[in-house]
Amino acid sequence: MKEILKALINVFLKMPQGFVVTLKHVFKKPVTLDYPREKKPMAPRYRGRHYLERYEDGTERCVCCGLCAAACPADAIYMEPEETPNGERKAKVYEINLLRCIFCGFCEEACPEEAIFLGQEYEFSDFNRDSFIWRKEDMLVPHPRKDNPFKRIIRRVRRVYGVPDAAR
Amino acid sequence: MPEAKTVTINMGPQHPSTHGVLRVECELDGETVVKARPVIGYLHTGIEKTMESKLYYKAIPCTDRMDYLAPMSNNLGFVLAVEKLMEIEVPEKVKWARVCLTELTRVASHLVWLGTHALDIGAMSMLLYTFRERELIIDIYEACAGQRMMSTYFRIGGLSDDLPRDFDKKVRNIIKVIPERMKDYEALLTNNQIFINRTKGVAVISAEDAINWSLSGPMLRGSGVKHDLRKANPYSGYENFDFEIATGTNGDAYDRYLLRLKEIRQSLRIAQQALDGMPEGPYRAHVPGVVLPPKEDVLHKMESMIFHFKIITEGFKSPRGQVYQAIEAPKGELGFFISSDGTNRPNRVRVRPPSFCNLAALPALCEGRLFADVVVAIGSIDIVLGEVDR
Numbered sequence A: 001m002k003e004i005l006k007a008l009i010n011v012f013l014k015m016p017q018g019f020v021v022t023l024k025h026v027f028k029k030p031v032t033l034d035y036p037r038e039k040k041p042m043a044p045r046y047r048g049r050h051y052l053e054r055y056e057d058g059t060e061r062c063v064c065c066g067l068c069a070a071a072c073p074a075d076a077i078y079m080e081p082e083e084t085p086n087g088e089r090k091a092k093v094y095e096i097n098l099l100r101c102i103f104c105g106f107c108e109e110a111c112p113e114e115a116i117f118l119g120q121e122y123e124f125s126d127f128n129r130d131s132f133i134w135r136k137e138d139m140l141v142p143h144p145r146k147d148n149p150f151k152r153i154i155r156r157v158r159r160v161y162g163v164p165d166a167a168r
Numbered sequence B: 001m002p003e004a005k006t007v008t009i010n011m012g013p014q015h016p017s018t019h020g021v022l023r024v025e026c027e028l029d030g031e032t033v034v035k036a037r038p039v040i041g042y043l044h045t046g047i048e049k050t051m052e053s054k055l056y057y058k059a060i061p062c063t064d065r066m067d068y069l070a071p072m073s074n075n076l077g078f079v080l081a082v083e084k085l086m087e088i089e090v091p092e093k094v095k096w097a098r099v100c101l102t103e104l105t106r107v108a109s110h111l112v113w114l115g116t117h118a119l120d121i122g123a124m125s126m127l128l129y130t131f132r133e134r135e136l137i138i139d140i141y142e143a144c145a146g147q148r149m150m151s152t153y154f155r156i157g158g159l160s161d162d163l164p165r166d167f168d169k170k171v172r173n174i175i176k177v178i179p180e181r182m183k184d185y186e187a188l189l190t191n192n193q194i195f196i197n198r199t200k201g202v203a204v205i206s207a208e209d210a211i212n213w214s215l216s217g218p219m220l221r222g223s224g225v226k227h228d229l230r231k232a233n234p235y236s237g238y239e240n241f242d243f244e245i246a247t248g249t250n251g252d253a254y255d256r257y258l259l260r261l262k263e264i265r266q267s268l269r270i271a272q273q274a275l276d277g278m279p280e281g282p283y284r285a286h287v288p289g290v291v292l293p294p295k296e297d298v299l300h301k302m303e304s305m306i307f308h309f310k311i312i313t314e315g316f317k318s319p320r321g322q323v324y325q326a327i328e329a330p331k332g333e334l335g336f337f338i339s340s341d342g343t344n345r346p347n348r349v350r351v352r353p354p355s356f357c358n359l360a361a362l363p364a365l366c367e368g369r370l371f372a373d374v375v376v377a378i379g380s381i382d383i384v385l386g387e388v389d390r
Helices: A002-026 A067-071 A106-110 A151-161 B045-053 B055-065 B072-085 B093-121 B124-145 B166-191 B193-199 B207-212 B253-276 B296-300 B302-314 B353-359 B362-366 B372-381 B385-389
Strands: A050-052 A077-083 A087-095 A116-118 B006-012 B022-030 B033-037 B322-329 B333-341 B347-353
Touching: A002 B166, A002 B193, A067 A106, A067 B302, A077 B302, A077 B362, A106 A116, A106 B253, B022 B372, B033 B362, B045 B055, B045 B347, B055 B072, B055 B193, B072 B093, B072 B322, B072 B333, B093 B124, B093 B166, B093 B193, B093 B253, B093 B372, B124 B166, B166 B253, B193 B253, B193 B372, B253 B333, B296 B302, B333 B353, B353 B385
Parallel strands: none
Antiparallel strands: A050 A116, A077 A087, B006 B022, B022 B033, B322 B333, B333 B347
16 A cells, blocks of 8 residues: 555656646747857957968068967967068968867967967868868958958957956 | 577667667566676777877867766866876866866766666656756856867866856755755655666676776776775875765675765765865966966067967977876776877876776676666666767
């Protein structure tokens, strides 16, 4: 008798608690996204694909000092320097092997010229392995910029310095 | 020819409920397990050796990839070990931020455990609910560090960047939301007769055995041993926080489930205290030549620039010596042993992974039990094969 009573309590009182939870979710909005069509905005500090920054006049910021290559834990960066006609140093070859890259962001942290930064894009799939070795031309930001340059500068400043105290 | 009494079968390495590439050689007599032997090494990546070949600061991303469900805890363990070796004192704010983030990591890790363990037993919807809540914590990783799983947020002597502006708001939201959602989990599982039948009295280990097997974390506390490194050997300012050590009584899978739920609540409590008492201050220690100077100084001051170049290219010379630093990771005691020979690379790094030591007790948990209980035993140990094999 006791066994039967226990079973009855289980079936009619305890188990339905769980059913109520699952039933409640029928009426809730789904939290999932319809991914390739809908995309989540990534955080400002998100470490996606690499960009090489330019000065306002379009010259490259990178001076090929090699700190990013030294800081890279995966040894994914290769570079060769050259000298411009007016005596400045710049990169002749700058390659990042995206198959080796672990997107740790150490290159961005190491760069003393703020030349390299990691952007928001994260979809890299391709059929060809060679296409994952990105050269300088693939990573340089377009000049003149298509989007509002002011926004990007603000974002970079925020990424590097954090948010100013007044904005807290 | 004598008739064979037992049958040896393989569970894994490609078995959905072994949580990765674990192989268990089971010797069965009918449906009863006579012998169970975990076979590991399928995910061996040589992380310890890789860390030895790298400068100290470059070894931090390697630690993320061990226990990939709790990256911040792994970072903390290694970073604290190096700070102990270099005798660096970090600012108060860094300590509190680290505590807050590692406690959130514990919540995230336990949520994944809860989802997958329930899924192994047959409760499908738990996984969906717990991953929904984990997403909130992953969002915080993304806002702080910029990556959703391999965060690499902690640096030797501080953090990689200041806490983001909306950190406080986001964490407070989590502290509010998760306890409410946990009522749903409890409604689904705690009184569910199927779940109770599958877990109560299964994978039992006594307190004495648990100590003899050198178990740690929820596996040890589930048997009633009140041992938690956060209390027993406080690190990173844990002595300032008020929390209770959750313990179980019977040492079975059901007790460990209840215990992990309690731990989530305690972790949120610690995170709340860390937020309330978060001091202002720099996010990196000022130790020239060891800790990277702030970026604004690098751009404007010659001295900082020189230190920046030196640290990144050569690292820093560590004093000769050996350190061992253990932290209470979500899965148990995570220890880093670093032996230094005075160069800029560690001479030997040895990790004491909680999953590995806890997995060793698997035969004791499931021998003499039914074969279906092996799944419960593996699930309740809470292993991550990336950490077991390293």
